[in-house]
Amino acid sequence: MTSTSATVSTALGVTEWAIRERRPGELVLETDAAALPALADRAVLHLNGRLMSLFASDERSITGRFLVHHVWFLPGVRTFLHISAPVDPAAPSYPSIAAKYPAANWFEREVMDFFGLAPEGHPNPTRVALHDDWPDGAWALRMDFPYDRAVPRVPGDFHPFRPVTGEGVFQVPVGPVHAGIIEPGHFRFGVAGEPVLYLQLRLFYVHKGIEKRFEQLPWRHGLFLAESISGDTAVGHALAYAHAIERLADVMVPPRARALRVILLELERMYNHTADIGALATDVAFTVPASRAQALREGLVRLQDQLFGTRLLRGTIALGGVKCDLSPQGCDVLRTHLHVFEKEFDDLITLLIDSGTFTDRVDGTGILTNQAARDLGIVGIAARASGVDADLRRDHPHDAYEGLPFEVPVEDGGDVRARLMVRAREVEQSLLILHQVLDAMSDAPLVAQLPDRLPARSSALGWVEAWRGPCTHWVATGDRGEIIRVKVTDPSFLNWPGLVHAVPGNIIPDFPVINKSFNLSYSGNDR
Amino acid sequence: MFSIIAKSLKTGLLTETNPFGTHPSFGFPVIDFARCTSCEECARSCPTGAIATATPAPGLKTLSLSYAACIQCRECVTGCPEQVVGVSTEVEIAAYSREQLTQTASFDIDPTTGRSTFSKVDVLPGLSLRESAARLRERIRGRLGRSLHVRQVDAGSCNACELEIAATTNPLYDMERFGIHLVASPRHADVLLVTGPVTRNMEIALRRTYEAAPEPRVVVAVGACGCSGGIFGEGTYAAVGGVDRVVPVDVYIPGCPPRPQAILNGLLVAMGVREARIGSEPGR
Numbered sequence: 123m124t125s126t127s128a129t130v131s132t133a134l135g136v137t138e139w140a141i142r143e144r145r146p147g148e149l150v151l152e153t154d155a156a157a158l159p160a161l162a163d164r165a166v167l168h169l170n171g172r173l174m175s176l177f178a179s180d181e182r183s184i185t186g187r188f189l190v191h192h193v194w195f196l197p198g199v200r201t202f203l204h205i206s207a208p209v210d211p212a213a214p215s216y217p218s219i220a221a222k223y224p225a226a227n228w229f230e231r232e233v234m235d236f237f238g239l240a241p242e243g244h245p246n247p248t249r250v251a252l253h254d255d256w257p258d259g260a261w262a263l264r265m266d267f268p269y270d271r272a273v274p275r276v277p278g279d280f281h282p283f284r285p286v287t288g289e290g291v292f293q294v295p296v297g298p299v300h301a302g303i304i305e306p307g308h309f310r311f312g313v314a315g316e317p318v319l320y321l322q323l324r325l326f327y328v329h330k331g332i333e334k335r336f337e338q339l340p341w342r343h344g345l346f347l348a349e350s351i352s353g354d355t356a357v358g359h360a361l362a363y364a365h366a367i368e369r370l371a372d373v374m375v376p377p378r379a380r381a382l383r384v385i386l387l388e389l390e391r392m393y394n395h396t397a398d399i400g401a402l403a404t405d406v407a408f409t410v411p412a413s414r415a416q417a418l419r420e421g422l423v424r425l426q427d428q429l430f431g432t433r434l435l436r437g438t439i440a441l442g443g444v445k446c447d448l449s450p451q452g453c454d455v456l457r458t459h460l461h462v463f464e465k466e467f468d469d470l471i472t473l474l475i476d477s478g479t480f481t482d483r484v485d486g487t488g489i490l491t492n493q494a495a496r497d498l499g500i501v502g503i504a505a506r507a508s509g510v511d512a513d514l515r516r517d518h519p520h521d522a523y524e525g526l527p528f529e530v531p532v533e534d535g536g537d538v539r540a541r542l543m544v545r546a547r548e549v550e551q552s553l554l555i556l557h558q559v560l561d562a563m564s565d566a567p568l569v570a571q572l573p574d575r576l577p578a579r580s581s582a583l584g585w586v587e588a589w590r591g592p593c594t595h596w597v598a599t600g601d602r603g604e605i606i607r608v609k610v611t612d613p614s615f616l617n618w619p620g621l622v623h624a625v626p627g628n629i630i631p632d633f634p635v636i637n638k639s640f641n642l643s644y645s646g647n648d649r
Numbered sequence: 650m651f652s653i654i655a656k657s658l659k660t661g662l663l664t665e666t667n668p669f670g671t672h673p674s675f676g677f678p679v680i681d682f683a684r685c686t687s688c689e690e691c692a693r694s695c696p697t698g699a700i701a702t703a704t705p706a707p708g709l710k711t712l713s714l715s716y717a718a719c720i721q722c723r724e725c726v727t728g729c730p731e732q733v734v735g736v737s738t739e740v741e742i743a744a745y746s747r748e749q750l751t752q753t754a755s756f757d758i759d760p761t762t763g764r765s766t767f768s769k770v771d772v773l774p775g776l777s778l779r780e781s782a783a784r785l786r787e788r789i790r791g792r793l794g795r796s797l798h799v800r801q802v803d804a805g806s807c808n809a810c811e812l813e814i815a816a817t818t819n820p821l822y823d824m825e826r827f828g829i830h831l832v833a834s835p836r837h838a839d840v841l842l843v844t845g846p847v848t849r850n851m852e853i854a855l856r857r858t859y860e861a862a863p864e865p866r867v868v869v870a871v872g873a874c875g876c877s878g879g880i881f882g883e884g885t886y887a888a889v890g891g892v893d894r895v896v897p898v899d900v901y902i903p904g905c906p907p908r909p910q911a912i913l914n915g916l917l918v919a920m921g922v923r924e925a926r927i928g929s930e931p932g933r
Contacts (some may be wrong), residue, residue: 353809
């Protein structure tokens with residue numbers, strides 16, 4: 123019994139022995155489904171719990187039941203709390219918490235779509251992931267549903283969008299195929315003239331069945347699938363998967379590999395933030411900084427190619443460590459590049475914020491209030507730009523972040539400008555982190571040996587604060603140590619509802635720049 | 650205003666004269682079949698089935714490597730006990746059919762010892778690169794001239810291909826100088842640049858986009874997923890697979906993701922300006 127689990131059990135009002143510290147920083151509590159809402163209340167009220175994921179798993183072949191899982195992050199005690207509750211296949215429902223905690227809204231509907239477990243008391247129990255031509259009663263993530271089953275389309279009409287009525291009020295449909303080089307999704311704007319009254323999202327156009335695919339692949343190959351969850355977060359997701367596997371196998375990653383992982387993660391943050399800042403300039407037609415940012419981003423990507431043989435950092439993370447190393451010369455090349463980059467990046471930001479034509483478009487545009495961000499459980503850069511001070515790198519460190527001094531930039535504006543400034547200040551911190559890590563690299567092996575087989579009937583959570591926000595992977599194994607479930611949570615899944623709240627009241631021409639300031643992944647959301 | 654002009658002048662011209670001049674460290678795996686013992690370690694280490702073995706007849710074994718499905722993970726390179734899987738630095742690879750991206754070798758199996766020895770690199774049925782190039786030229790008949798309007802369609806990609814397509818428009822590659830322009834609507838497009846293992850939910854949208862494009866509409870499939878379904882496979886509950894399962898494809902650009910110069914090269918192939926290559930020595 124640790125002091126953490128004692129604190130948590132007292133706050134949750136459960137007996138101490140009910141809570142188990144499965145692995146460092148990860149508490150588990152098994153309970154009845156009926157107790158889920160009360161536990162959620164106490165986790166939020168007494169422990170400032172933030173919902174990081176909510177999902178189901180099908181354990182009918184092992185225990186004869188489904189499980190519903192709530193994963194909370196408890197910042198005060200720096201731990202995850204994983205609550206799971208059984209659901210009887212004969213009565214496939216469990217109590218919903220979505221009415222009180224909107225962060226659970228999409229999660230619970232997704233559980234309904236893929237497992238057929240109904241969230242009782244959900245304010246809007248409609249499909250979120252499945253499109254209208256998917257038949258009722260086919261639950262793709264149940265274990266008895268084959269991955270290669272072609273499901274016939276249900277013929278029928280279009281999706282029933284919420285109607286708009288009133289004089290001069292109309293709808294603007296956009297997508298799924300967009301005008302730019304971006305991912306597919308459908309936006310339905312209800313507008314009165316130029317101002318947007320509300321925005322409806324329709325996503326999951328790029329649902330590829332990734333969670334099911336993990337169950338088909340050997341666990342070592344799952345790493346490559348993790349790299350393809352969201353192309354811009356190859357390191358973030360590969361690392362989250364690797365963490366889960368390493369915690370399952372009880373393997374310690376060598377210090378040099380932990381340091382290199384930090385370098386890779388910060389480089390990923392920098393190239394994405396730089397690209398996003400350029401894209402914001404593009405969306406307000408400010409071409410000089412836009413093209414400067416593109417060139418800076420290409421410089422970083424080529425540096426990655428030079429150092430690690432990969433532009434977008436694919437194939438750098440290994441299960442148990444890293445696949446690439448940095449020679450002393452490589453470290454110098456990186457340092458030199460960062461010095462030049464720092465000056466250029468500074469110039470870029472000055473060019474943007476000194477220009478009235480630019481600030482005019484981004485100041486006060488697309489505001490996500492602090493209250494909305496908290497209520498919706500927004501994470502990552504979007505949360506920090508709305509005054510939510512949260513970053514797993516500091517609050518629950520992984521890899522070499524423990525003990526590393528750096529700041530977590532927080533802005534209060536909640537507008538496009540704030541999301542831009544959080545990025546700009548994060549790049550400064552990334553540079554600081556990179557220099558510190560480069561100066562303190564130890565000589566050690568790059569990879570720890572993993573066992574041939576994962577422990578049977580076990581599970582573990584892997585987490586990473588990637589550039590967009592926290593990525594979590596929960597991996598569970600079956601009787602032979604094979605993977606029976608991987609739940610992937612991309613920060614985009616938690617943040618898309620934030621966009622819906624930030625857009626109303628703005629004019630349609632500002633939508634691209636608001637959307638870009640969040641820059642959420644469709645693929646990571648849809649999986 | 651002054652600072653903007655000063656910045657532009659100070660930066661100068663960034664565009665590289667020859668975007669194909671860079672030498673990346675890693676391209677696609679190359680198997681030295683003559684030294685290969687067909688032990689199948691590479692096939693077992695391959696996460697996408699890009700390397701596959703078959704026994705078409707007793708005493709005969711084949712080993713094939715398909716760049717269409719290769720995600721360039723290098724597992725086969727490190728997994729080969731004989732060290733006969735090397736890496737080429739060739740990345741500007743494009744083909745006119747999936748088959749052209751596949752190499753197959755035959756091995757004779759000794760019935761007593763079970764040892765296999767290399768016999769020949771197989772010639773696959775189908776058109777050669779040159780014949781396909783002529784056929785594509787015939788189809789577009791110079792109608793695209795020296796300008797190409799491209800509509801990009803993400804039909805299920807992880808977004809990595811989109812990042813590299815976007816990179817072709819940055820000041821260093823500057824795709825527009827080749828007359829290649831990205832347009833906002835399929836109605837304006839000569840070429841559809843399609844990525845992703847076409848998902849069930851994008852299949853209809855892709856078909857409609859294709860139907861909206863005027864003839865001669867050229868379709869270019871980008872990335873391992875667009876060429877073959879990649880790591881996500883084909884014929885699953887959520888994804889159909891390669892783009893050619895849904896609309897006819899003229900040019901395939903493999904890679905995970907293909908580098909910007911590979912995408913640029915593939916578009917020049919689609920224009921009929923360049924001919925497709927699948928390696929330094931095509932072998933067919």
